Amino acid sequence: MNEIVQKVRAQEPLIHNLTNAVVMNFSANGLLAFGASPIMANAKEDAADVAKLSNGVLINIGTLTEAQLEAMIEAGKAANEAGIPVVIDPVGVAATNFRTEAFQRIVEQVHPDVIKGNAGELAHLVGIELETKGVDAVGEGNSQEIAGKVAVHFQTIAVLTGKVDTVSDGKQTLTNETGHALLSKVTGAGCLLGSIITACLSVEGENLEKAYAAVKYYGMAAAYAASQSGVNGPGTFLPQFLDALTMEPDTLEKGLM
Amino acid sequence: MNEIVQKVRAQEPLIHNLTNAVVMNFSANGLLAFGASPIMANAKEDAADVAKLSNGVLINIGTLTEAQLEAMIEAGKAANEAGIPVVIDPVGVAATNFRTEAFQRIVEQVHPDVIKGNAGELAHLVGIELETKGVDAVGEGNSQEIAGKVAVHFQTIAVLTGKVDTVSDGKQTLTNETGHALLSKVTGAGCLLGSIITACLSVEGENLEKAYAAVKYYGMAAAYAASQSGVNGPGTFLPQFLDALTMEPDTLEKGLM
Amino acid sequence: MNEIVQKVRAQEPLIHNLTNAVVMNFSANGLLAFGASPIMANAKEDAADVAKLSNGVLINIGTLTEAQLEAMIEAGKAANEAGIPVVIDPVGVAATNFRTEAFQRIVEQVHPDVIKGNAGELAHLVGIELETKGVDAVGEGNSQEIAGKVAVHFQTIAVLTGKVDTVSDGKQTLTNETGHALLSKVTGAGCLLGSIITACLSVEGENLEKAYAAVKYYGMAAAYAASQSGVNGPGTFLPQFLDALTMEPDTLEKGLM
Numbered sequence: 001m002n003e004i005v006q007k008v009r010a011q012e013p014l015i016h017n018l019t020n021a022v023v024m025n026f027s028a029n030g031l032l033a034f035g036a037s038p039i040m041a042n043a044k045e046d047a048a049d050v051a052k053l054s055n056g057v058l059i060n061i062g063t064l065t066e067a068q069l070e071a072m073i074e075a076g077k078a079a080n081e082a083g084i085p086v087v088i089d090p091v092g093v094a095a096t097n098f099r100t101e102a103f104q105r106i107v108e109q110v111h112p113d114v115i116k117g118n119a120g121e122l123a124h125l126v127g128i129e130l131e132t133k134g135v136d137a138v139g140e141g142n143s144q145e146i147a148g149k150v151a152v153h154f155q156t157i158a159v160l161t162g163k164v165d166t167v168s169d170g171k172q173t174l175t176n177e178t179g180h181a182l183l184s185k186v187t188g189a190g191c192l193l194g195s196i197i198t199a200c201l202s203v204e205g206e207n208l209e210k211a212y213a214a215v216k217y218y219g220m221a222a223a224y225a226a227s228q229s230g231v232n233g234p235g236t237f238l239p240q241f242l243d244a245l246t247m248e249p250d251t252l253e254k255g256l257m
Numbered sequence: 258m259n260e261i262v263q264k265v266r267a268q269e270p271l272i273h274n275l276t277n278a279v280v281m282n283f284s285a286n287g288l289l290a291f292g293a294s295p296i297m298a299n300a301k302e303d304a305a306d307v308a309k310l311s312n313g314v315l316i317n318i319g320t321l322t323e324a325q326l327e328a329m330i331e332a333g334k335a336a337n338e339a340g341i342p343v344v345i346d347p348v349g350v351a352a353t354n355f356r357t358e359a360f361q362r363i364v365e366q367v368h369p370d371v372i373k374g375n376a377g378e379l380a381h382l383v384g385i386e387l388e389t390k391g392v393d394a395v396g397e398g399n400s401q402e403i404a405g406k407v408a409v410h411f412q413t414i415a416v417l418t419g420k421v422d423t424v425s426d427g428k429q430t431l432t433n434e435t436g437h438a439l440l441s442k443v444t445g446a447g448c449l450l451g452s453i454i455t456a457c458l459s460v461e462g463e464n465l466e467k468a469y470a471a472v473k474y475y476g477m478a479a480a481y482a483a484s485q486s487g488v489n490g491p492g493t494f495l496p497q498f499l500d501a502l503t504m505e506p507d508t509l510e511k512g513l514m
Numbered sequence: 515m516n517e518i519v520q521k522v523r524a525q526e527p528l529i530h531n532l533t534n535a536v537v538m539n540f541s542a543n544g545l546l547a548f549g550a551s552p553i554m555a556n557a558k559e560d561a562a563d564v565a566k567l568s569n570g571v572l573i574n575i576g577t578l579t580e581a582q583l584e585a586m587i588e589a590g591k592a593a594n595e596a597g598i599p600v601v602i603d604p605v606g607v608a609a610t611n612f613r614t615e616a617f618q619r620i621v622e623q624v625h626p627d628v629i630k631g632n633a634g635e636l637a638h639l640v641g642i643e644l645e646t647k648g649v650d651a652v653g654e655g656n657s658q659e660i661a662g663k664v665a666v667h668f669q670t671i672a673v674l675t676g677k678v679d680t681v682s683d684g685k686q687t688l689t690n691e692t693g694h695a696l697l698s699k700v701t702g703a704g705c706l707l708g709s710i711i712t713a714c715l716s717v718e719g720e721n722l723e724k725a726y727a728a729v730k731y732y733g734m735a736a737a738y739a740a741s742q743s744g745v746n747g748p749g750t751f752l753p754q755f756l757d758a759l760t761m762e763p764d765t766l767e768k769g770l771m
């Protein structure tokens with residue numbers, strides 16, 4: 001993990017985020033803190049051009065509109081053609097027909113290197129129905145089975161987030177237990193993780209390992225931030241979390257001992 | 258008030274926010290802190306589906322576009338049909354013809370359980386002209402008269418915010434003096450209150466009482482946050498305010514004694 | 515500078531921001547902290563009406579769409595006609611044809627009182643090609659030459675931001691060295707400066723002097739915030755920076771001695 005985080009910071013990859021309107025600011029600040037460089041272009045007129053300039057493309061359907069969907073597909077196709085990694089976060093995909101169909105339209109035209117979501121979202125993608133509440137999963141089901149099926153079906157790396165995170169390429173499955181409950185009280189915590197995974201994918205290495213490094217580092221940063229003095233809730237957690245995303249893995253680890 | 262806040266926290270209602278782009282992140286974080294679950298869907302393709310899944314719908318016209326207006330009407334109609342509470346925040350309704358007419362189009366098709374605004378906005382809705390500056394009121398006029406007229410005219414609960422907040426169902430009028438001047442230095446403070454009122458409306462009880470509880474609690478949280486050490490302005494106030502929104506009414510009250 | 519900042523605070527100008535979706539919340543909070551009053555209306559239906567109500571219009575193309583571009587042109591033309599200052603921030607203008615052409619469409623119809631950008635953006639406007647990375651400049655080139663050419667070509671004040679900021683009316687060129695490295699780790703730091711410049715332009719005085727005052731004050735606030743105890747990165751910097759934007763120039767200066 002250490003090496004992957006170092007590479008990101010050395011290369012400062014430009015990450016094109018086609019993401020939801022709720023989290024744009026937080027995702028941009030989180031990427032900057034982590035050592036990447038965010039860019040966001042949601043117009044179909046230039047989403048593909050920006051994708052070609054970038055080192056990674058994140059597609060997050062959290063506040064999808066038809067216009068943004070077109071831009072996402074243009075950007076994703078351009079990234080696929082140029083060999084630039086693409087991460088899809090199917091936020092609320094099970095919640096409405098519009099989102100379910102939009103996801104299908106995207107994956108028919110864009111190959112994702114990683115699909116990241118919670119248990120309810122990923123389960124829905126492979127026909128397993130779990131209870132959901134809005135865009136949030138209720139319970140985690142059989143995470144390893146779900147992640148494995150998503151990885152095989154979409155020929156991708158599946159990242160299933162929850163109390164325990166599961167990362168799978170369909171053959172190998174890794175689990176991660178870093179993290180902190182305050183993350184679930186911060187809007188866009190999952191969305192920013194999608195951006196951080198995209199940043200990690202942009203450097204050399206195996207996708208499974210890079211996705212796992214992102215998830216592990218992210219959870220460590222959350223735990224470190226939550227342990228800082230003065231943190232009494234989600235509001236005081238947020239500034240510390242952005243600071244933690246700038247830190248070396250070693251620093252986070254020592255701070256948690 | 259205590260009981261209403263407890264119920265929200267026990268039920269974690271899903272609140273669908275069709276709100277302005279400036280405050281989406283703050284509103285989502287504020288709802289999470291308060292114990293509700295935010296969702297935002299502004300596409301006409303799925304705004305109604307999300308409304309049906311939700312426990313309350315907030316409509317805030319602060320950065321209205323024609324496309325969002327259609328989504329708001331779809332979501333509001335679906336909520337009315339399903340008996341889900343609807344709150345309308347007519348931000349800047351007096352500022353432009355587009356907003357004035359948009360509000361009319363909404364209330365012709367959607368019945369609001371609460372209309373929340375400042376004195377200038379609410380006065381405009383019932384033909385009383387007050388001086389306004391952009392989206393902000395200048396002075397508060399005769400708040401009780403204005404709130405009462407709005408409540409009667411729209412058969413709703415009127416929440417008029419200001420130094421003193423006025424909550425009226427047209428017969429009974431309650432006033433609230435909790436709050437803090439720093440709230441007026443934070444963008445979206447009024448908008449998030451609209452979301453918090455929507456969360457409170459989603460639990461059992463009388464609408465007048467629930468709206469009043471939201472307003473009173475919100476002001477107490479602001480005063481508590483402002484009293485924390487290290488708060489020297491709007492920037493340091495914000496993290497403390499989100500933390501305060503997680504707290505028990507009793508804790509806030511004791512902290513203010 | 516002192517006098518200009520005082521005038522803004524006395525007049526609380528209403529600043530209409532047609533800006534990118536990433537920074538709307540931060541720009542609004544920053545303007546409020548500084549003593550101005552933000553408003554944002556991106557619909558072509560009311561962007562011009564809001565511009566006429568305002569004391570200054572900021573146009574920032576950071577997440578441009580065709581619909582927003584129309585609103586920007588309407589707002590800019592209305593402001594020009596009414597003698598209200600207009601600032602253009604051509605974010606990423608060199609990155610895509612869509613943005614390059616959009617900027618041309620704007621300046622064919624709207625006269626900017628200030629054009630603010632980084633070296634790569636401003637260089638592009640006058641046919642000097644510098645290396646850029648996404649929306650960020652790599653190096654600063656010959657800032658004084660670039661700023662001077664922009665000022666002459668567009669008959670405007672050019673504000674070129676970087677480690678050293680350059681402000682030019684084509685005849686006179688001022689440089690500013692206030693600032694702090696953490697600003698470059700905060701998304702929208704440049705965008706908010708555009709809004710603060712717009713606020714300063716709205717009061718009486720020479721445009722060159724007012725733009726320079728905004729840039730100098732802004733950098734002082736950043737340096738002051740970075741020097742506060744508890745600031746260890748971009749996350750803990752942000753609340754202190756918003757607080758610093760409320761302060762008197764003298765307070766900032768003393769705090770930095």
